[in-house]
Amino acid sequence: MAGRQILMTFPVTATSHTLAEYRARGGYQALEKALRHMTPQQVTQEVTASGLQGRGGASFPMGRKWAVVIPGDGQPHYLVANADEGEPGTFKDRWILENAPHLLLEGMLLAAYALDARHCFIYIRGEFDLPYRRVAAAVEEAYAGGYIGERIIGTGFDCDIIVYRGAGAYVAGEASGLIASLEGKKSYPRNRPPRLTVKGLYQRPTVVNNVESLSNVTGIIAHGAAAFRAVGTEKSPGTRLLSVSGHINRPGVYEVELGYPWRRFIDEDCGGMLGGRALKAVVPGGISSKVLTAADIDGLRLSHEDLWGAGSTLGSGGMIVVAEGTCMVRLLQIMLRFYHHESCGQCTPCRHGTGWMHRIVDRIVAGEGRPEDIERLYYIAKYNDGTTICGLGDAAGYAASGMLDKFRDEFEYCIANKRSRYEGRIECPTS
Amino acid sequence: MPDILINGQTVHADADQTVLEAALANGIFVPYFCWHPQLSTAGNCRMCLVEVEGRGLDIACNMPVSAGMRVLTDSPEVKAHRKAMLQFITLNHPVDCGICDKAGECTLQDYHYTYNGEPSKSVEPKVRSTKYYNLSNRILLDNERCILCLRCTRFTHEISKSMALGVERRGDVSNIRPVEDRPLGEDPYSDNIIDLCPVGALLSRQFLYKARIWYLEPTPSVCPGCERGCTVQIWHRKDDWRVQTLDPAQNTSIARVTPLENPAVNGPWICNKGRDLARIFERERADQSMLKGKPVELDTAIEAARELIGAARRPVALVSNWASNEELAAFKQYLGTVFTSFVKSDCDPEPGERLADDLLIRPDKNPNTAGARELFGDAPPALPDGTDLVLVWGEGCDFATLPRGARIVFLNAFLRPENGHADVFVPLSIQTERHGHYTNFEGTVSEFRPCFPKPATIADAETLFKALAAPARVHP
Numbered sequence: 001m002a003g004r005q006i007l008m009t010f011p012v013t014a015t016s017h018t019l020a021e022y023r024a025r026g027g028y029q030a031l032e033k034a035l036r037h038m039t040p041q042q043v044t045q046e047v048t049a050s051g052l053q054g055r056g057g058a059s060f061p062m063g064r065k066w067a068v069v070i071p072g073d074g075q076p077h078y079l080v081a082n083a084d085e086g087e088p089g090t091f092k093d094r095w096i097l098e099n100a101p102h103l104l105l106e107g108m109l110l111a112a113y114a115l116d117a118r119h120c121f122i123y124i125r126g127e128f129d130l131p132y133r134r135v136a137a138a139v140e141e142a143y144a145g146g147y148i149g150e151r152i153i154g155t156g157f158d159c160d161i162i163v164y165r166g167a168g169a170y171v172a173g174e175a176s177g178l179i180a181s182l183e184g185k186k187s188y189p190r191n192r193p194p195r196l197t198v199k200g201l202y203q204r205p206t207v208v209n210n211v212e213s214l215s216n217v218t219g220i221i222a223h224g225a226a227a228f229r230a231v232g233t234e235k236s237p238g239t240r241l242l243s244v245s246g247h248i249n250r251p252g253v254y255e256v257e258l259g260y261p262w263r264r265f266i267d268e269d270c271g272g273m274l275g276g277r278a279l280k281a282v283v284p285g286g287i288s289s290k291v292l293t294a295a296d297i298d299g300l301r302l303s304h305e306d307l308w309g310a311g312s313t314l315g316s317g318g319m320i321v322v323a324e325g326t327c328m329v330r331l332l333q334i335m336l337r338f339y340h341h342e343s344c345g346q347c348t349p350c351r352h353g354t355g356w357m358h359r360i361v362d363r364i365v366a367g368e369g370r371p372e373d374i375e376r377l378y379y380i381a382k383y384n385d386g387t388t389i390c391g392l393g394d395a396a397g398y399a400a401s402g403m404l405d406k407f408r409d410e411f412e413y414c415i416a417n418k419r420s421r422y423e424g425r426i427e428c429p430t431s
Numbered sequence: 432m433p434d435i436l437i438n439g440q441t442v443h444a445d446a447d448q449t450v451l452e453a454a455l456a457n458g459i460f461v462p463y464f465c466w467h468p469q470l471s472t473a474g475n476c477r478m479c480l481v482e483v484e485g486r487g488l489d490i491a492c493n494m495p496v497s498a499g500m501r502v503l504t505d506s507p508e509v510k511a512h513r514k515a516m517l518q519f520i521t522l523n524h525p526v527d528c529g530i531c532d533k534a535g536e537c538t539l540q541d542y543h544y545t546y547n548g549e550p551s552k553s554v555e556p557k558v559r560s561t562k563y564y565n566l567s568n569r570i571l572l573d574n575e576r577c578i579l580c581l582r583c584t585r586f587t588h589e590i591s592k593s594m595a596l597g598v599e600r601r602g603d604v605s606n607i608r609p610v611e612d613r614p615l616g617e618d619p620y621s622d623n624i625i626d627l628c629p630v631g632a633l634l635s636r637q638f639l640y641k642a643r644i645w646y647l648e649p650t651p652s653v654c655p656g657c658e659r660g661c662t663v664q665i666w667h668r669k670d671d672w673r674v675q676t677l678d679p680a681q682n683t684s685i686a687r688v689t690p691l692e693n694p695a696v697n698g699p700w701i702c703n704k705g706r707d708l709a710r711i712f713e714r715e716r717a718d719q720s721m722l723k724g725k726p727v728e729l730d731t732a733i734e735a736a737r738e739l740i741g742a743a744r745r746p747v748a749l750v751s752n753w754a755s756n757e758e759l760a761a762f763k764q765y766l767g768t769v770f771t772s773f774v775k776s777d778c779d780p781e782p783g784e785r786l787a788d789d790l791l792i793r794p795d796k797n798p799n800t801a802g803a804r805e806l807f808g809d810a811p812p813a814l815p816d817g818t819d820l821v822l823v824w825g826e827g828c829d830f831a832t833l834p835r836g837a838r839i840v841f842l843n844a845f846l847r848p849e850n851g852h853a854d855v856f857v858p859l860s861i862q863t864e865r866h867g868h869y870t871n872f873e874g875t876v877s878e879f880r881p882c883f884p885k886p887a888t889i890a891d892a893e894t895l896f897k898a899l900a901a902p903a904r905v906h907p
Contacts, residue, residue, distance in 0.1 A: 169601070186598060191474040191493040345579060345598070345605035347475045352519040355603040359555040376552060383515035386488060387477050 003257025019141040022102040030222035043114035049225035056210030068197035071116035084173040087286035090318030092241035093211040097131035101138035107214035170342035175208035189390035232258035247323035247428035277323040285315020288395030290402030327422040339396035350393030369415030433498035451491035465580035517547040533631030535644035567616035577632035583624035593618035654705040655798035660871030661697035724851030743820035749775035751825025755867025765900035773812035802870035
C-alpha cells in the first residue's frame, strides 16, 4: 500500500459498488452533514481549505474554480463530472466508476449543493461499458433511495443527475469540448475567455470536474479539510489514483499518497520491472506529460511539486513505465499517431502540426529520416505550444519535444543509420 | 472608454471591443482569416495572435480590451508566430494559385507575401482531398484549398440560417460538407460564402475560369431585383484589357456581381438573384426602332412619337418602376402635364421565387417603386374612358389590357414580340449603360454608375423625354 488511502478503503467484491454496501460503509453521511448543517458557501470553503487540486490533468485548485460561481445569482448553474477518461495510459477514473459510483454521486451532490446547480451531468466515455452500467444503476438506486431528485433526504435541496455517453473523441475530455458535445454539437473546444465558470453549458456558469476530484469531495466534507490536508504533502494534499501500465510486473490502479517515493512505488508496490529489466523511462501522467528518464525520477516523490520541478506533471495519473531496450522513436510515433488521429481539426496549428509531426516520425521509423527532421519537430512543437484553442496541440508538442530532449541520441541514431537502435521494439522481451 | 496601448500608441477602445476590433478601428492592421465583423468569433485560424506584455501571446479576435493593456502586434515573437501559422496553413494547401480563381484577391496569397514569403518547411506529401465537390448548382468546393476557417458554416448558421453546411470528420481530413437534409441550393443567400471564403475553396460555378481577377474592375451599382435595392459591384473587363480577337461581347458583359458593403441597406450581403444580374441585363436587347413593326431610324421613331403625343387628347402614361430617379424627374418635368400618369409594376415575382424574408429579400421585385410613387402617386393603373394614346414605359404591360383603338408608344430595352405591335417602338438603355439613382422601400437613395457604353441606336430616357416634349425636332 503506497501510503495512506482515501478512496480505495474497502475490499472490492461483486456487490461493493451497490448503494446498500456504500451506506454500510458510511455513505451519504457527508451529504446529510452538508445539507442539514452547512451552507453552500461552507462546503466551498471546506473544499478550498482542503487544497484539493483537480485530478484530471491540470491540477487546478478545485476551490478556486468553484468560487467563481455565485450561488443564488439568479441564473442556472451546471455541474459536469468529466468521466470521458481518454488520456492514453489513464484508466483510474474507471476504477471509481466501476467500484465506487456512489462516492462520485455523493461528491457531485455536495458540489451541486455548493454551486447551486439544479442539474448535473456525468459525461461518460462512450467506450466504457461496465462503468456506464454501474454508474447508470447507481443513479437509479440513488433516485430510489431519495438521494437524487426532489427534496433530497427530506431537505429542500433538489438535484438531478443525468448520465450522458460520449461518442468517442479524445478532445471531448477537454472541458469545453465536452460541453460542446453535451450540447449536441461537434466536440470543438472553445476559446477562453469566457471561462466555463462564467459561460459554460448552455451559456451558463458551469463547473467541469474530474471524477476523482469530485469523489474526493465526499471525504473532505465527511472528515473535514484538515483531515484531508493531513494526507499527502503540503503543496499536494491527499492521494492520487495512478493507473500504471507498461513494462511493469503488476499493472493496475493504485492509490498513492502524494509524496510517496517514486522508485519505491515502482519497485515495491508495482512489483518491479517486467522481466527484471532496467527502467529506461516513465511517462508520468498520460502521454501529454513529458517523459522522464530513470535518472530523472531518482529521489523524486510522487507529488505535483516534484514533478513540476522535474519539468513534467502528474497529469491525469496515467503512468507508463518503459523498460530498457525499448525504441523511443517508435514510442513517439505511437503517441503522435494518437494526437494526429484525435486532433479535432478546429484550429490551424494542431490540425496541421499533429499530422506533420506524425508523418516526420513515420518517415524516421521507416528509415528515411533526414538530419533536419529533429529541428523541424522542435519547430512544430514550439509553434503548437500556446497557440491552440485547447491543450491538445500543446500536449502533442510536449510529447515530441519531451522525447527529443531526453532521447535525442536515439533519434539521431535512427536517422543516421536508417534503422532503430532497438529494432523498433516496444514490447519488453521477457527472455 | 478604456485606453489601451498598441505598439506604444495610445488607442481609445470601447469597453465591449476586442483588441482586434480596437486595432482595426484605429488603423492598425492585424491579419486574420476566420474573424468577420458580422459573424460570431471562431478563433480557429490563429492568425491574429498578438503579444500582450506580461501575458504572452493570444488571439486578438477573442481578447477583450482592458484599460492600460500593452499590446504588440509586430514584435519579433508575433512575426515568428505568424510565419509559423502560415507554414501550418499552407502545409496541405495545394498552392495552385496559377489555376485558382481566387488568385489576385486571395487573403492567403496576400498574407503569404506580406508575412511569410518563405518556401514550405515540409517535405512530407500533402493530404489530398476532394476537388470540385458539388455543394450546389451554384457553388463548387475545393477541399484541398480550404483552411477550415468556418466562415461559410457560420454564415449558414447565423446569417442565412439555412444550416446547410457543417464539418465532416476531424483533424487534417476535416471537410466542409452539406448537411444531408438542408440543401445549400435552397439557400437564396448561398453565394455570399464565396466572398466570405478567404481562399479559393468555394468557387462560383458561373464565374469558374471565366476571367483572371486582375483583368476586371468593379463598378458600383444597385441590384434591381427587389425594392431593397442592395448596393452591388458589377465586375467587367477593364478598358485596358479589352479583348481584341476573342468574342468582343466579353468586353460588355457582366463577369460577376458581388456585394458593395453598405450598412444602410444590405450590410455586406446580397442574395443570389443579385448575383445573377446578367440574367436580367443580358437578355436579348432591342436595338431597332420600329413603327408598327417596321424598322426605322431612331430619330424617325422619336418624331413619330412626338407627333402622336401632340395629337392625342387623352394620353395616359404607364411609368416604369425600373426607371432611375433622374429619368422619372425628366418625365415629370417634360411630359408630366401632358399625360395622366400611373406607376406600373414592371416585374412580378417569378413562380417559385422567394417573396420575402427577414434578411434582405422584399416582396416588390422592382427597384424604384418608391421613387416612382413619390412623383406619380400610388394609384393603381386605371385607364380612363376615351384614352386615345398610351405611353408604355418599360416591361410588364399586356397590350391586350389597353383600350381598343388607343395608339401605343412603347419604350423598352429588351427584345419582345409586343415591340412590333406598338405604333411607335423606341429601344431604351439599361441600368448598366447609364448613371442614376434608385430610392429603396425605406427611402434610402443609392447610386449606380455606367459599366458599358450605350449603343448609338438606343435612346436614353432622360434625353428622350425632352425630345418628345420639344415643339421642334431635337436630337436625343
